[in-house]
Structures are given as C-alpha cells and as structure tokens.
Amino acid sequence: MADTDVPLLIEPDDLEDRLGSADMVVVDVSKPDTYAKLHVPDAVHLEFSHVIDRAQPTKGLLPSDPELTDVLSGLGIRPESHVVAYDDEGGGRASRLLWTLDVVGHRRFSLLNGGLHAWANEGYPVDRAPVAASPSHYRVTSREGPVADYEYVLAHLGDPLVRLLDARSPGEFEGRDVRAARGGHIPGAVNFEWTLAMDRDRNLRLKPAAEIEQMLATRGITREHEVITYCQTHHRSAHTYIVLKTLGFARLKGYPGSWSDWGNRPDAPVE
Numbered sequence: 001m002a003d004t005d006v007p008l009l010i011e012p013d014d015l016e017d018r019l020g021s022a023d024m025v026v027v028d029v030s031k032p033d034t035y036a037k038l039h040v041p042d043a044v045h046l047e048f049s050h051v052i053d054r055a056q057p058t059k060g061l062l063p064s065d066p067e068l069t070d071v072l073s074g075l076g077i078r079p080e081s082h083v084v085a086y087d088d089e090g091g092g093r094a095s096r097l098l099w100t101l102d103v104v105g106h107r108r109f110s111l112l113n114g115g116l117h118a119w120a121n122e123g124y125p126v127d128r129a130p131v132a133a134s135p136s137h138y139r140v141t142s143r144e145g146p147v148a149d150y151e152y153v154l155a156h157l158g159d160p161l162v163r164l165l166d167a168r169s170p171g172e173f174e175g176r177d178v179r180a181a182r183g184g185h186i187p188g189a190v191n192f193e194w195t196l197a198m199d200r201d202r203n204l205r206l207k208p209a210a211e212i213e214q215m216l217a218t219r220g221i222t223r224e225h226e227v228i229t230y231c232q233t234h235h236r237s238a239h240t241y242i243v244l245k246t247l248g249f250a251r252l253k254g255y256p257g258s259w260s261d262w263g264n265r266p267d268a269p270v271e
Contacts, residue, residue, distance in 0.1 A: 009246045023082055028040065029096075040086065057180070090117070099241050113206060122203065148253040149255070163226070192221070230255035233257075
C-alpha cells in the first residue's frame with residue numbers, strides 16, 4: 001500500500017496494514033517503562049525531553065537546530081519519511097513531536113488515533129523488544145513554520161482575526177492553579193481544556209469532528225480565524241494544534257513558551 005495517502009489522523013487498523021512500509025517511521029513517545037512493557041511493533045522510542053528545551057523558567061521552547069538534527073536523525077527519520085507518532089497519555093507528547101516536524105518543514109506525519117490505549121486495548125499486536133533505529137542524516141535548517149513567540153502574541157492581542165486557545169485546566173485558566181510567577185490567562189484567550197477533544201469511551205480517540213467543531217464554535221473559534229494554541233509548555237496545546245489541523249483549520253500557530261513564558265514576565269498583560 002502506498003503511503004502517500006496516509007491520513008493525518010490514522011486509525012489502528014490502517015496503521016497495522018502499513019507496518020513495515022519502507023518510508024514509514026513509527027515513533028513511540030510514551031514513558032520509557034511503558035515502552036519496555038509494550039509498544040507497536042517496529043516503533044522506535046523517543047524520550048519526550050529530547051523535543052523540548054527545559055531551560056528555567058521558560059520551559060517548553062524548541063531545542064536548537066543542531067539538537068533537533070541529532071534527534072530526528074537518531075530516530076531514522078529522512079526527509080521523505082512518513083512519521084506516525086503515538087504515546088500512552090492520549091496524544092500530547094506525540095503531538096508535540098508532530099508540531100515540531102511541522103515547524104521544521106516536514107509535512108508527512110500522522111497521529112495514531114487513541115494512541116497506545118486504542119492499540120493495546122483493542123488487541124492489536126504489541127512487542128516488548130526495543131527497536132534500534134538506523135540513523136539517518138536529517139538536517140534541520142528552517143523554522144519558518146507555525147511558531148508564535150511572545151512578541152507575536154503580544155502584537156496580535158485584540159486582533160479580530162486571531163484567536164488564542166488556552167488548552168490548560170479551568171483552574172489554571174482562572175488563576176486558581178498558579179504554575180508560574182503569575183496566574184491567569186492571556187487577555188482575550190478562551191479556555192478549551194485539551195482532554196475535551198478525547199472520547200474516553202473509545203480509548204481516547206478524538207471525538208467526532210462535528211462535536212469538536214461545535215465546542216470550538218461556542219467559544220468563538222472558527223476556520224476564519226488564525227488560532228494560536230498554548231498551555232503551560234506547549235505540550236497539551238500541541239495536541240489541540242493537531243486536533244485543529246485534523247479539522248481543516250489552515251492558519252494555526254503554537255506558542256512554545258506558553259504560560260511558562262507569559263506568566264513569568266512581570267510586564268505581560270494578564271487576565
């Protein structure tokens with residue numbers, strides 16, 4: 001089966017049919033102990049910390065180009081590879097990898113719908129043996145993709161064509177759960193906790209597209225807007241970014257520093 005038609009959101013049965021494809025790289029971004037117990041056959045493991053810069057106090061920024069070059073090459077990803085990512089938490093870590101690929105200009109990627117929950121709970125084949133990737137020579141040279149930094153967000157506050165989508169919990173959004181120097185949210189942002197898109201009765205698959213779109217529309221989020229997603233470190237909001245991408249939203253950006261950047265700036269406006 002040719003992999004040129006792999007959907008952005010891939011179902012377990014579809015992935016099973018494609019396992020072993022020469023141009024496909026399956027990446028497991030689960031916790032290491034989970035990967036050691038079970039994973040999709042042929043999946044290589046990625047430590048989540050390798051795709052984020054954990055510098056304090058602004059966590060969640062992108063690693064440097066040389067660091068990303070080493071990470072992607074170490075996974076065996078080539079420019080022509082189709083990357084399928086999944087994790088054991090519903091897609092947040094996997095989506096952060098996919099957003100990173102989008103940022104550096106890699107366009108062939110998919111999220112496994114339901115991740116390891118759907119794969120393992122529904123009886124698809126699993127393996128325990130670690131998979132050693134064949135290193136490639138992937139070179140990261142561009143970051144002209146969907147990134148919004150502090151200055152960009154600040155410049156677009158109040159822009160009627162731009163919406164800020166906060167994927168944190170209501171407690172964080174309202175300032176009751178403070179995880180930075182200041183609590184609250186970016187002025188004008190609307191709250192859409194990232195788990196609202198998941199169907200817990202279907203092994204954390206995404207809910208039907210129409211249902212998610214309706215939830216977004218009630219918050220004033222439609223395709224006519226550019227949408228910037230953020231959370232604490234652009235982990236949860238990377239999942240929201242991919243969800244919007246599956247719905248056909250064309251103008252999307254992620255704020256990698258997110259609240260760990262905004263909430264730690266004494267001069268940043270806060271609601």
